[in-house]
Amino acid sequence: MxxxxxxxxxxxxxxxxxxxxxxxxxxxxxxxxxxHTTNCNRDLMEFFDAKKNWGEQTIKVGRAWNLDELRIKSNTDLHKLWYVLLKERNMLFTMEQECNEKMRLFPSPERIDKVQESMENIEKVIRERNVAYYKLETGETGERPVEEIVNLLGLPEEYRKQEYYIPKFMNIRWVKNYYEHGVVTSLAVKKFLRLYREKQRVEAKKARNRDYNHVQHLLKRFPNVDVEALKAQYPDVDLEKAKRTKK
Missing domain, CATH: 1.20.5 (Single alpha-helices involved in coiled-coils or other helix-helix interfaces)
Incomplete structure (x- = not known):
């Protein structure tokens, strides 16, 4: 073979x-x-609105996404919706800038507010789920702790803790302001706090007088008004004194 x-x-x-x-x-x-299942790629035209909307005075759009609608969606859907809204926001900002440069009216500017409101609601829903997950796993919220401190003006302020590359006692700027120079306990800060609290007392007194005069006018105009409802709406006003007044 x-x-x-x-x-x-x-x-x-x-x-x-x-x-x-x-x-x-x-x-x-x-x-x-x-x-393929993806949308067509229009290059830089993705940053502009559809041509049928060019030159229009108003554009009909829907409302913003509310919290109840977003809570029933999965994380994947929220992730996709976030990028859709991000793309829409970039397009609206581009159109707004282009209209300002061309000295033209930007149609339906409330679209930007609706998109931003929807994105803020998505962040709230994601934060709720993140907090619930960390509480279930670790018993904590998982967010940065917040501490109430006194700022340089002597007023209370919420401070969200974060990491620094040097400790607090080694931070010369912080030590000089709070310990050596006594910024918080200085005479200037004390004078500011005294005037600030006096302003708050005057504003509170004016607000009480406005409510008292308003209740007087209501009692004079509507003698049979519901006293319990009026007291619930204006708890700081003495209704008996307002009834006895001759004004």
């Missing part, structure tokens, strides 16, 4: 099979590339 002829025959057969498989694979890939 001619073993060389048989070996060459098997070799040619294997080569033909390999080529046919590669050809079918390339054809399958080429056919698969023709089918």
């Amino acid at each position: 001619n073993f060389t002829l048989i070996r060459n025959l098997f070799r040619n057969t294997a080569a033909l099979c390999y080529r046919s498989q590669n050809t079918s694979h390339v054809c399958a890939v080429a056919e698969a590339k023709k089918i």
Whole structure:
């Protein structure tokens, strides 16, 4: 038997099979590339509104996403919706800037507020889920702790803790302001606090007088008004004194 002829025959057969498989694979890939589910790519035109809305005075749009609608959606849907709103916001900002440069009226500017409100609601829902997850796993909220401190003006302020590369006692700027120079306990800060509290007392007194005069006018105009409802709405006003007044 001619073993060389048989070996060459098997070799040619294997080569033909390999080529046919590669050809079918390339054809399958080429056919698969023709089918896609993504939107068309319009390059920089993605930053502009549709051409049918150019020159319009008003554009009909829906309302913003509320919290109840977002709470029933999955994290994947919220992630997709976030990027859709982000793309819409970038487009609206671009159109607003273009209209300002062309000295034209930007149609329906409330669209920006609706998009921003929707994005803020998504952040609230994500924060709620994050807090619930951390409370279930660790018993804590997982957010940065907040501490009430006194600022340089001597007023209470909420401070959200964060990491620093140097400790507090080694921070020269902080030590000088709070310990050496006594900024919080200085005479200027004390004078400011005294005037600030006096202003608050005057504003509170004016607010009480406005409510008292308003209740007097209500009692004079509507003698049969519901006293309990009026007392619930204005708890700081003495209704008996307002009734006895001759004003």
